[in-house]
Amino acid sequence: MKKTLLAFTLMFAVGAFAQEKTINDHKYLIVPRKFEFLREPNKYNMNELTKMVFEKYGFTVFYDDQKLPDELALDRCKALYGDLLNDSGMLATNVYIQIKDCNGKVLYKSERGNSKTKDYKKAYTEALREASHSLVSLNYQYSGGNDIVLKANELKSTPKQEQVTTPVVSVQAPETLSVINGNQLFAQPITNGYQLVDMTPKVVLKMYKTSQPDNYTAQGDGKNGVVFKKGNEWFFEYYKDDKLVSEKLNIKF
Template identity: 70%
Template sequence: MKKTLLLLSMLLSGVCFSQNINDYKYMVVPVKFDFLREENKYNLNTLTKIMFEKYGFVTYMSDQKLPDEVALNKCKALYGTLESDSGVLSTALYVTIRDCDGKVVFKSQRGVSKIKDFKQAYYDALRQAAGSLESLNYQYSGNDIVTVANEMKSTPTQDAMPVENSVAKPVEVSNQSQLFAQPIANGYQLVDMTPKVVLKMYKTSQQDNYTAQGDGKNGVVFKKGNEWFFEYYQNDKLVSEKLNIKF
């Protein structure tokens, strides 16, 4: 009976959140999470930005140039972040959305991973927590409400149901095609022998780490050792594609 009431409460809360969140077009993600010492550690901030973009938000990192309407009025945007609830034996994350006053307007279910590798554990926990965003059914309403953020109620949610711990390993693929990096504003474009632009990479605050997009894929390109990898989500699965890049 308690579980039924809890689930019903979450569903009703989700409807309330959706009605308010749909009035917002922009989402801002910090370049550093409170529970990590470095900016964009493990590319986690970039992946969080990509996650919000996947669900329809026009998303910016906090160090990027914001649209004029947001720069002039911070209440025109929502602010998405990750919160850690990790223990000794597990890594746990919540996706939290706040308004300009810092009030919580959405909190995801708890994403939990027992993978020992920190990077993969954070990816796994984020993937699980991000599933809660489906319930928002977010679609920008087009309403130009300046004070809407001040009217939201702070109603954090609790876990609806236990989360199954699953070990999510990236699907590894190798792209043997020779790609040539050509400088563009804020990064590079990768072209093949055709030549055809197959991927665009944009600089982040971390050396050898880029946000990337191309052929309907959005993700991150980073250097590991002497090799380059393009990681992105495809059908809710993390894909790690090895790239052959010549700069």
């Protein structure tokens, strides 16, 4: 009896590990432009919000009618497929987030997201936000698959180059107040730039192109300044009470 119980426990553990590995082995995720339970594409902004949710948790997301990368266009099984399931009743709006593989096998289903708000748009948004909280349990992180092997081979085959020492010039910078904006912001194209929206979704900042790449004039919430990229990070700099503020932003393009 003990041996049988142990074998069952090991099988369950291996199965759970295999599911996690299956999800982490996929870089891409595809969501529909229209959900089956809604009459119009992106009704109540739900498809765009669902795409944002998956992007927040690290997936590279495309719509099902969007032009795909060559490797994905040639093999759709390189992607996972996200969906939103509706289980609403007369008194409440209930939704679930679901992830399948290319064969239709369900790999993940979220906890139920619930809202009793009577306004449909607000209700679906609230329910989706609540359901999205359980996605953190996936602990999704793209494992890289064969990409890791390819990069390792590239490093082996790349000849060593002589290291060139560049003299460092010390420049005294003005006193700056550094802050970090922890909210996930999503860049949506507008005329001559982008608008940054949060998960609400609310427009928090508008960025306008300049003649320099990755440099924008910006305004929002009574602040006027510049947004620029330094290394792999984005910063919004503006003056507040005659003091320069450098605000680090978490932007998803």
